[in-house]
Amino acid sequence: MAVCIAVIAKENYPLYIRSVATQNELKFHYTVHTSLDVVEEKISSVGKALGDQRELYLGLLYPTEDYKVYGYVTNSKVKFVIVVDSSNTSLRDNEIRSMFRKLHNSFTDVMCNPFYNPGDPIQSKAFNGVVSGMMVQTG
Amino acid sequence: MESLTLSDVEQKYYSELFVYCDTDNTKKVASNGRVLDLFRAAQLPSEVVLQITELCGATRLGHFGRSQFYIALKLIAIAQAGLPLRVESLNSVKDLPLPRFIVGKNEAEARHAALYQDADSQGVYPPPGVAVIPRPPGRGVQNKKGPPSTAAHPVHEVIQPLAPTIETQPEPTSPVVSPHQSPPTSPHSWRKHKRQPSGGNPDRPAAVAAPGVAWTQFREPQTGPAGADGMWPSRSPPPAGQESWVSFTADTPPSSTLPAGHPSSVQESTTVRTVTSTALPNEIQRQSSGYDDPWKITDEQRQYYINQFKTIQPDLTGFIPGSAAKEFFTKSKLPILELSHIWELSDFDKDGALTLDEFCAAFHLVVARKNGYDLPEKLPESLMPKLIDLDDSAEVPEPTADVGYSASPEEGTPNKSPSMPSLNQAWPEMNQSNEDTAIVHPVPIRMTPSKIHMQEMELKRTGSDHNHPASPLLAKPPELSEEAKLPASMKFAAANAVGDGYSSSDSFTSDPEPITRQRSQSGTSPETLKVVAPPPPPPRPHPSHSRSSSLDMNRTFAPSTAAGAVQPSAIAFPPAVPPRPLPTQTSVPVAGLRVETEAGPARGAALATTTSPQQIPQQPNFADFSQFQAFAASEQPSSLPEVDKHSEEAQVEKMAEGPAPLRTVKSDGPADDRSSAAVNSAKGSSGPLAPPPKPVRRRLKSEDELRPEDEQHGPQKSNIMAAVLATQPSIPRSAGKDKKSIQASIRRNKETNTVLARLNSELQQQLKDLLEERISLEVQLEQLRPFSHL
Numbered sequence A: 001m002a003v004c005i006a007v008i009a010k011e012n013y014p015l016y017i018r019s020v021a022t023q024n025e026l027k028f029h030y031t032v033h034t035s036l037d038v039v040e041e042k043i044s045s046v047g048k049a050l051g052d053q054r055e056l057y058l059g060l061l062y063p064t065e066d067y068k069v070y071g072y073v074t075n076s077k078v079k080f081v082i083v084v085d086s087s088n089t090s091l092r093d094n095e096i097r098s099m100f101r102k103l104h105n106s107f108t109d110v111m112c113n114p115f116y117n118p119g120d121p122i123q124s125k126a127f128n129g130v131v132s133g134m135m136v137q138t139g
Numbered sequence B: 001m002e003s004l005t006l007s008d009v010e011q012k013y014y015s016e017l018f019v020y021c022d023t024d025n026t027k028k029v030a031s032n033g034r035v036l037d038l039f040r041a042a043q044l045p046s047e048v049v050l051q052i053t054e055l056c057g058a059t060r061l062g063h064f065g066r067s068q069f070y071i072a073l074k075l076i077a078i079a080q081a082g083l084p085l086r087v088e089s090l091n092s093v094k095d096l097p098l099p100r101f102i103v104g105k106n107e108a109e110a111r112h113a114a115l116y117q118d119a120d121s122q123g124v125y126p127p128p129g130v131a132v133i134p135r136p137p138g139r140g141v142q143n144k145k146g147p148p149s150t151a152a153h154p155v156h157e158v159i160q161p162l163a164p165t166i167e168t169q170p171e172p173t174s175p176v177v178s179p180h181q182s183p184p185t186s187p188h189s190w191r192k193h194k195r196q197p198s199g200g201n202p203d204r205p206a207a208v209a210a211p212g213v214a215w216t217q218f219r220e221p222q223t224g225p226a227g228a229d230g231m232w233p234s235r236s237p238p239p240a241g242q243e244s245w246v247s248f249t250a251d252t253p254p255s256s257t258l259p260a261g262h263p264s265s266v267q268e269s270t271t272v273r274t275v276t277s278t279a280l281p282n283e284i285q286r287q288s289s290g291y292d293d294p295w296k297i298t299d300e301q302r303q304y305y306i307n308q309f310k311t312i313q314p315d316l317t318g319f320i321p322g323s324a325a326k327e328f329f330t331k332s333k334l335p336i337l338e339l340s341h342i343w344e345l346s347d348f349d350k351d352g353a354l355t356l357d358e359f360c361a362a363f364h365l366v367v368a369r370k371n372g373y374d375l376p377e378k379l380p381e382s383l384m385p386k387l388i389d390l391d392d393s394a395e396v397p398e399p400t401a402d403v404g405y406s407a408s409p410e411e412g413t414p415n416k417s418p419s420m421p422s423l424n425q426a427w428p429e430m431n432q433s434n435e436d437t438a439i440v441h442p443v444p445i446r447m448t449p450s451k452i453h454m455q456e457m458e459l460k461r462t463g464s465d466h467n468h469p470a471s472p473l474l475a476k477p478p479e480l481s482e483e484a485k486l487p488a489s490m491k492f493a494a495a496n497a498v499g500d501g502y503s504s505s506d507s508f509t510s511d512p513e514p515i516t517r518q519r520s521q522s523g524t525s526p527e528t529l530k531v532v533a534p535p536p537p538p539p540r541p542h543p544s545h546s547r548s549s550s551l552d553m554n555r556t557f558a559p560s561t562a563a564g565a566v567q568p569s570a571i572a573f574p575p576a577v578p579p580r581p582l583p584t585q586t587s588v589p590v591a592g593l594r595v596e597t598e599a600g601p602a603r604g605a606a607l608a609t610t611t612s613p614q615q616i617p618q619q620p621n622f623a624d625f626s627q628f629q630a631f632a633a634s635e636q637p638s639s640l641p642e643v644d645k646h647s648e649e650a651q652v653e654k655m656a657e658g659p660a661p662l663r664t665v666k667s668d669g670p671a672d673d674r675s676s677a678a679v680n681s682a683k684g685s686s687g688p689l690a691p692p693p694k695p696v697r698r699r700l701k702s703e704d705e706l707r708p709e710d711e712q713h714g715p716q717k718s719n720i721m722a723a724v725l726a727t728q729p730s731i732p733r734s735a736g737k738d739k740k741s742i743q744a745s746i747r748r749n750k751e752t753n754t755v756l757a758r759l760n761s762e763l764q765q766q767l768k769d770l771l772e773e774r775i776s777l778e779v780q781l782e783q784l785r786p787f788s789h790l
Helices: A025-045 A093-112 A125-134 B008-021 B032-041 B046-056 B066-081 B107-120 B128-132 B137-144 B186-200 B203-209 B213-228 B238-257 B265-277 B280-290 B299-312 B322-330 B336-346 B356-370 B385-395 B400-419 B426-433 B435-440 B449-462 B471-475 B480-510 B515-532 B543-551 B553-557 B566-571 B581-604 B606-642 B645-657 B659-668 B671-686 B693-710 B716-736 B738-789
Strands: A002-008 A014-019 A057-063 A067-073 A079-085
Touching: A002 A025, A002 A093, A002 A125, A014 A025, A014 A125, A025 A057, A025 A067, A025 A079, A057 A093, A067 A093, A079 A093, A093 A125, A125 B336, B008 B032, B008 B066, B032 B046, B032 B066, B046 B066, B299 B322, B299 B356, B322 B336, B322 B356, B336 B356
Parallel strands: none
Antiparallel strands: A002 A014, A002 A079, A057 A067, A067 A079
């Protein structure tokens, strides 16, 4: 269960960011922002086999004392960042991958919508629903 | 024609109608086409219509002048009232209701009903004035003249040339009616596109604007295209239609407020207003009232949507690309966010394009939203593409073939959907896009002969053609209906086949209704089940078999375990190359293992005694085969598991023979003998096929164990037999461990195989060398001979 999910565009501005904790939300924003550096680093390193699913999934970007940050980049350089609470029973890698896959699928659905202009903030209800399903179900 | 006196209402109405029919703007003559359409809309029998036209004098004149038109209208009213058509009655009938014209699919009725629903709670047709009025065919005409009103939608032509008369009265009444937009005007309003043209009234726009914000939105687009589009023929931008359509929602309230009385000014005004927003309210009301399911699409709506679809994409089975759809729906002036949500809901297959069903769903959602309904979180069932297909079957006129085809599958689809949701999305596309391909679909269905037979049986049993995409039925000359059904059934079958791939059993159980489909499913499912079940992999030939077959050992050894004679033949392959230390050496490591295993048993060799003499002469020949034999022996154990115990036993015996000779060979010393014995044993074992090398090995091992015991015993044969017997108990053990042992033995066998192959090549090389040597020697000998002679 993620604590914060963010979708960042190619130009590194957020298309969608949502956190579960209403307070400290800024902290998550900051975390996501700093994780972008790590993402860029990983992207630049993987120069050859692009488009590989493994390449899309970047894995654990960096852990902190409270949470872990996972990254995923699409072929169009749209980045997904998931912040997971460390106190949670550590989610298996597969689960994180499946979360990213779902995110990616629903993101492509949003993209397919002709009414959505790429670069706009994502306001799709369906996307929101998917993200809510993945967020920590706190009270 | 006698003079015709019309009441004011009638006068207005008729003039409106005349204007509607006056497509040429002559103000004198109503176009025959329009008039005839109008008369048809009156829902009178054609003879009556003919009579009317004759009576009114149009037949005489050859066209409908204004007076003739009015007379005709009056006569229509008379006829609708059930009175006999008489010229005299034109003026005598009092309080004659205005002629009613049915627009499209009972739109008028709908409108009437809707109109008065609130008022009277009845579906009674309102006084014609009201009912008819809203349709401003005249408006459309007015539009043609370029009124600011929205362009007429390319909706039903028949529309109702209703109540243009009302137009005249809009102003005074409009303020009264401030229309609140009633909800689902939707398609009606679209159809009534004409109404929009009513925008000609200056008041209307005001009045229209008053009621609803939505209207204002439409205004602009309406005004835009207004000039361009006359009535139907021009493609009034759908959005315009939409807008007007949406604006109609406002109309319904007004219409609802209309008293169910004879045309009153209020009614007229309201109707006028409705005209502008037109008839939508009526329809909307009707829709809203008529629906149990707010999301259901009525026939008129559907037809309207289809027409709109055609404006974008003439091919009803094609797709509307996302960009085109975006433009289309943007005209509805809904916020982009809502449009985006609607898109997400309606793009069922998430392909970025809208099929006809998806488009209808989206359109319906837009209409609903315009009318104030909130967008659902997920697509309502009635809007799901699969269901829409059903609705479509009756609606779509053009793709009749498709409809015909889709009819049967459609029956199935709904049923199918619950069972095979995964196919739901596929169905609409299948139905829409390719009837032909749908027909073709069944072809690829995997058909096994059993399946075909099953289908045949199924067909005969059920008497339906559905199932057989397969040949048998197709080959038969089905009736056309069957043929028509066939594609459907084939589609079903295809789907079934596909579905069967997913869950044939599920589809079975979950579809009770469509019997045919069920049958088809049942027909296919067992077949598919059969197909799915089927091919247990053919029993793999024993490795020994394959090997032996490659060596032709089965044949050679099958006949006789003794195979003394056979062995030589088998062994005869290699030229009589003297057993070389090399081969033996090479074979030793290969066969070493086996030899070792056989070492123990070799001692028994009772059988070996019997076989050894046979083998001894052949031993040289065995040289080359020793490896194979050894290999065979090694393989035998691997094949053991596959063989039943009896065969194993038999083979064991043979193998006993084999190992016996092997043992004897070993006892004799030369590895060749051993190998030959191994070969023999292998041959013997391979003959029966099951000489599972493993068991042999085990046997050998056990024999090793037993060997020391039996070594000194009397006949080696008995020892061997004992060994064999001893190994037999081991067989169950081996059987227990068969799998692993088999795999292990397979691996070993493969290794030995490669080694042996290498050996073989080396030996062949050696053989060649030897032959060359021999030739050289012979040559030397010959050379020497003369010398000797000399």
